[in-house]
Amino acid sequence: MKAVVLLAPNEYVYQDVEKPQCPEEGILLNVKYCGLCGSDLRTLRSGHKNIQFPAVLGHEISGIVAEIGPSYNGDFKPGEALCVGPNVYCGTCEFCVRGELEFCENLRELAQHWPGGFAEYIAIPREALDNGVIRRIPDGVRMEHVAVGEPPSSCINAQEKLNVHDGDSLLIIGAGPIGAIHVSVARARGAATIYVADIAASRLEMVKDFGVDAVIDSSKTDLIEEIMKLTGGKGVDVVITANPVAVTQVQAIEVARKAGRIAFFGGLPHADCNVTLDTNKIHYRGLHVIGTTGFAPRHYDESIRYIAKGLIPAEKLVTHVLPLKDFAEGVELARAGQAMKVVFEI
Numbered sequence: 001m002k003a004v005v006l007l008a009p010n011e012y013v014y015q016d017v018e019k020p021q022c023p024e025e026g027i028l029l030n031v032k033y034c035g036l037c038g039s040d041l042r043t044l045r046s047g048h049k050n051i052q053f054p055a056v057l058g059h060e061i062s063g064i065v066a067e068i069g070p071s072y073n074g075d076f077k078p079g080e081a082l083c084v085g086p087n088v089y090c091g092t093c094e095f096c097v098r099g100e101l102e103f104c105e106n107l108r109e110l111a112q113h114w115p116g117g118f119a120e121y122i123a124i125p126r127e128a129l130d131n132g133v134i135r136r137i138p139d140g141v142r143m144e145h146v147a148v149g150e151p152p153s154s155c156i157n158a159q160e161k162l163n164v165h166d167g168d169s170l171l172i173i174g175a176g177p178i179g180a181i182h183v184s185v186a187r188a189r190g191a192a193t194i195y196v197a198d199i200a201a202s203r204l205e206m207v208k209d210f211g212v213d214a215v216i217d218s219s220k221t222d223l224i225e226e227i228m229k230l231t232g233g234k235g236v237d238v239v240i241t242a243n244p245v246a247v248t249q250v251q252a253i254e255v256a257r258k259a260g261r262i263a264f265f266g267g268l269p270h271a272d273c274n275v276t277l278d279t280n281k282i283h284y285r286g287l288h289v290i291g292t293t294g295f296a297p298r299h300y301d302e303s304i305r306y307i308a309k310g311l312i313p314a315e316k317l318v319t320h321v322l323p324l325k326d327f328a329e330g331v332e333l334a335r336a337g338q339a340m341k342v343v344f345e346i
């Protein structure tokens with residue numbers, strides 16, 4: 001079968017590899033679409049602690065059940081269309097038992113601990129079927145759209161923790177695919193006013209399509225002044241940093257209203273994560289600053305429902321569908337900020 005194989009950082013090839021065996025108690029999925037994730041771009045550039053070369057990445061998957069293992073006892077049937085998220089939780093650690101599955105102490109992922117979906121076939125082991133996020137695709141949902149069900153899951157988790165609700169005003173700093181998804185999720189939860197800031201004009205242009213009230217180019221305008229102008233000097237109810245830039249965490253503290261809620265959603269590069277914040281602002285203004293990461297299966301299920309209902313407009317999010325052989329072109333489009341989500345057709 002054909003696959004994109006990562007041989008070393010920045011070195012990948014589209015080539016023939018051996019088709020995986022159907023796991024004894026699992027299934028073999030014929031991959032139809034696989035989305036390119038921001039984390040894939042990082043792994044392509046600099047590897048990942050859980051990944052050994054050669055590796056097949058790709059964890060935003062939709063496909064058709066090709067085979068079921070001889071001892072498989074689930075109810076998926078050959079020919080059924082499934083969407084697949086990467087996470088495989090242990091189900092038994094303290095965090096899993098408490099329902100805080102995103103902190104599972106034994107979390108494993110497809111495309112890390114097992115080969116991923118930038119390939120014609122992916123073997124889905126029993127652990128992933130029992131304790132992962134593998135679902136039937138709802139009727140009427142296009143397979144290339146539902147492939148990107150994973151990234152909204154973390155956004156939904158964050159906004160649940162922030163309690164984004166009716167009438168809220170939000171600033172989302174970062175107009176990439178994650179910023180755009182945050183816009184849609186906030187709208188679905190009833191947010192009244194949504195501002196998005198970024199330093200890339202091309203991304204700001206694309207995010208306008210998601211129904212924002214104003215975009216702010218912080219390469220040209222002072223973000224803090226602009227938000228104060230837009231909110232009559234009050235600040236916004238909620239700020240989400242959806243980018244890897246330290247200064248945006250400082251800005252988030254400055255633009256939140258009194259008792260405002262802030263999520264540090266995007267991680268920062270290790271060398272850059274000791275950030276100086278005015279903690280008196282947090283104290284005297286009664287700010288709620290939280291970190292969020294990952295998701296539990298219920299967030300993935302909600303993401304699929306949002307996509308099915310059009311609350312997350314997957315047709316706008318997926319700006320490029322390319323054949324897998326054009327992998328390098330997709331990577332370039334995403335790196336240049338010219339694409340929202342790139343999905344490969346396999």
Ligand SMILES: [Zn+2]
Nearest residue numbers: 037060150151
């Ligand atoms: Zn992803």
Ligand SMILES: [Zn+2]
Nearest residue numbers: 090093096104
């Ligand atoms: Zn666990």
